[in-house]
Amino acid sequence: MSFPEGKKAVRQRMIVAELGLSPAVRTSDLARRLGVSAETVRRDIEELTQRGLVSRTYGGAAGRQLGLQPEFHDRDTLAVEEREAIARAAVKLVKAGDVVMIDSGSTTARFAHVLAEGAERITVITNSFAVANALVPRGSIRVIFCPGDFSAHERGVYGSETCAFLQRFNADLAFIGASGLTLEGPNDVETQACWVKRTMLGRAERGVLLLDSAKFNRRHLELVCPMSTLSDIVTDRAPDGPLADGIAANNLSLHLATEGKPLVPAAI
Amino acid sequence: MSFPEGKKAVRQRMIVAELGLSPAVRTSDLARRLGVSAETVRRDIEELTQRGLVSRTYGGAAGRQLGLQPEFHDRDTLAVEEREAIARAAVKLVKAGDVVMIDSGSTTARFAHVLAEGAERITVITNSFAVANALVPRGSIRVIFCPGDFSAHERGVYGSETCAFLQRFNADLAFIGASGLTLEGPNDVETQACWVKRTMLGRAERGVLLLDSAKFNRRHLELVCPMSTLSDIVTDRAPDGPLADGIAANNLSLHLATEGKPLVPAAI
DNA sequence: ATACTTCTGTGGGATGTTCCAAAGTTTTTG
DNA sequence: CAAAAACTTTGGAACATCCCACAGAAGTAT
DSSP: OOSOOOHHHHHHHHHHHHHHHSSEEEHHHHHHHHTSOHHHHHHHHHHHHHTTSEEEETTEEEEOOTTTSOOTTOSOGGGHHHHHHHHHHHHTTOOTTOEEEEOOSHHHHHHHHHHHHHOOSEEEEESBHHHHHHTTTOTTEEEEEOOEEEETTTTEEESHHHHHHHTTOOEEEEEEOOSEEOSSOEEESOHHHHHHHHHHHHHEEEEEEEOOGGGBTOOOSEEOSOGGGOOEEEESSOOOHHHHHHHHHTTOEEEETTTOSEEEOOOO | OOOOOOHHHHHHHHHHHHHHHSSEEEHHHHHHHHTSOHHHHHHHHHHHHHTTSEEEETTEEEEOOTTSOHHHHHHHHHTHHHHHHHHHHHHTTOOTTOEEEEOOSHHHHHHHHHHHHHOOSEEEEESBHHHHHHHTTOTTEEEEEOOEEEETTTTEEESHHHHHHHTTOOEEEEEEOOSEEOSSOEEESOHHHHHHHHHHHHHEEEEEEEOOGGGBTOOOSEEOSOGGGOOEEEESSOOOHHHHHHHHHTTOEEEETTTOSEEEOOOO
């Protein structure tokens, strides 16, 4: 819907899905089952390997460790460093016993992964498979998963079921991602995803935006919420110009990943 | 250190250790690095595969997927062929436009994967990550995911949220798996999982049990439901003795994977 | 409609893997 | 010590996979 999906994308998704069931697949098997030539499958596997989704083997492909693999539609796999740093900074906002809502997205998934290592006795409410999977290791974390229409796009659930479910809960913190951040506020490409973000922000005491600096001043389809709805922003580099002013004007705490301390403390 | 460990054991331990680092290894590489012939490595891999520690591939071995129970997985890996056949037979029960509920489990996940290839305009309601992921590829399938407490163990959601959600829907078919099948009915080891199965069966016109013949006459912690609650069983080999009588007595349709046709058609 | 890009199937030579059986090696056992 | 058992190597035939370049197909833009 949001963008056209060619036959290639479907095929590659099937390959990844297959690897979710068995630890390794064979090129010849895939070729037969997908109705394409072995050479095409080989090219697909090669491409998926480049993106880090699978690992090429002689005769086929093997799956990567679950939770560590990037999302299917990961645009910028290059920002891993930044995201890791952002995640580590964001975890400091969570204290024992908190109830946190976590949105879907590459950055928030990374955040969840870091959270799994350090947090104690927290409850996480999420709509993202990647987030839930990342939190698996720890027994002291309770994960409540939302209902909804499953979307291949972000490997999570969306829609009115999701929002209605979220409405029933109260959280201390909501961690959301975004495709861009302008003076008006965070924005995203997907309408369904925006609604989930809005709902989470509405049910949490503090709304925390996680995004890397490459997304500053990027404008996308839909505005998630006005800047004033947020309470914190965690990023890797301080914005400048009007964006910085906008953040300051709305009394948002700005947390920099490199420092780990807010540059602009929450006012009052 | 001074343990009487044969060279073979050390070698095999090394292979498993190596797979902890990279998702797949190559027979020829291992042979060179371990200073033995390729044939020996092949035998080692074969043996480790039998024990369920690794998974043999063409040209080497791949590591096992994390998140699946080791004890369970052992038996299941041997039944890959059977499960594939069962899945293909079970898909024939679904017609265009159907609403189906799918339980979590290895067999049902495989079923979902096959379903993704063939089915048109169907709606799937599930509580399993593996099932949802397997269905991703096709755009003409709507996947509704249940809410609930996320369980790392089965990679799915369970609990009262899950069951309450399921109660709201009506389905044409419910596909469930089980750990065992006795004269009384299907049974399973996990109480939470049993409740989900029961709820699904209660909301569907037809209840279909998917399980391989190795699970015949195996008794586990909890009975899911009496035999009479089911309407179909899909398996790879016809049961015999009292179990066969019990199935016939309750007028269940028995579908055999090898044939693809029911041996005992639904009576009346 | 044409030109362009991207994707996919085909063929053949090179290379790699599997399987099998027999012979050689090491370890265990009586 | 010698026989037996377990393990490993070797060699060759059969078979799969890989890679490459090229041509046909599908889709997109001009």
